[in-house]
Amino acid sequence: MKKIFPLFFFVLFIHVIIFFWQTKIDFKPVQQDNYLEYATALKNMNFTQSFIAPNDTRLFPGLGFFLLPFVIFRVQPEYIALLFMSSTVLLTITVVQHMRPTTHWFIFFVTLFPPIVARQYSKISTEALLISVLFLTYLSIKHNKHFIATLLFIFSCLIRPIAFMFYLSYIWTYRSARKYIPFFSLAPLTLGFMNIFLLHTQLNHQFISNAIIGRIKLPIIWMFFDMIRAWQWGQYRILLSGCIYIFTTLWILIKLFRKNMYLSQQLSLLKRGILMMSAFIFIIGPEPFLEESPRLLSVLYPFIFLFFIERKDYLT
Secondary structure, three states, X not given: OOOHHHHHHHHHHHHHHHHHHHHHHOOOOOEOOOHHHHHHHHHHOOOOOOOOOHHHHHOOXXXXXXXXXXXXXXXXXXXXXXXXXXXXXXHHHHHHHHHOOOOHHHHHHOOOOOHHHHHHHOOEOHHHHHHHHHHHHHHHHHOOOHHHXXXXXXXXXXXXXXXXXXXXXXXXXXXXXXXXXXXXXXXXHHHHHHHHHOOOOOOOHHHHHHHHHOOOEOHHXXXXXXXXXXXXXOOHHHHHHHHHHHHHHHHHHHHHHHOOOOOOXXXXXXXXXXXXXXXXXXXXXXXXXXXXXHHHHOOOHHHHHHHHHHHHHHHO
């Protein structure tokens, strides 16, 4: 455990540099979406236009719940971002150190590579929190703490619905976890309660709003139209970045899918979780997809690293 803190401060220092570069030089906001305003609306139990823009009611509440204590104590936005970075980085590194105490290079890279993961961890984002919580969930599963894992899955699904795909792979792989399925109903019940009594809207408000605002399409097909448009408009940086992330991910997924060797239960969970989350991303995605693809795919890479590292240990 003593090795965690030097690694933590070193990695956090890199994230702080990226944070100030993004906000002070590249003039990017400290948050991915308006989750600070969402947390303020949660604090006041008021989702009218005086606290939050109508379009921002589409956001899922998990990150808002996480930021609520910072908003209650009136911490400044930039300090909230720095505290959010430090807490998610520390949580991730602590969990990974507990899972893989001898693989220090993996601890170093898990929040820094590829670059899109480093950028998501260097601001207030759902991706950073989701990766951290799912890593903690996986650690709970490894120690057969299935009730705790179910509670963490509830929270992760309130952060981003893609976590539900990992949950499906979990109950598919672990029969002993299926007895806790009734507890998982707290996730849709919490969302439905908020929509009816706080947002005063319909049960599936977030899904409908995101489909309309994000112009949900079939990314696996429409991304080729995005590539043509990016080329015609001279958006070569977007074209190159999107293509690298999309085709590298597809190549990795093909390798994963074609590996039919016997795997342990934990490796089967990781493999199915990665494939099912990938299917979610490539079947249900926003238009344009090319620009958003690196961010959407960023939740996969830490688990891809973990799968190949754990498989190597399992086969040796």
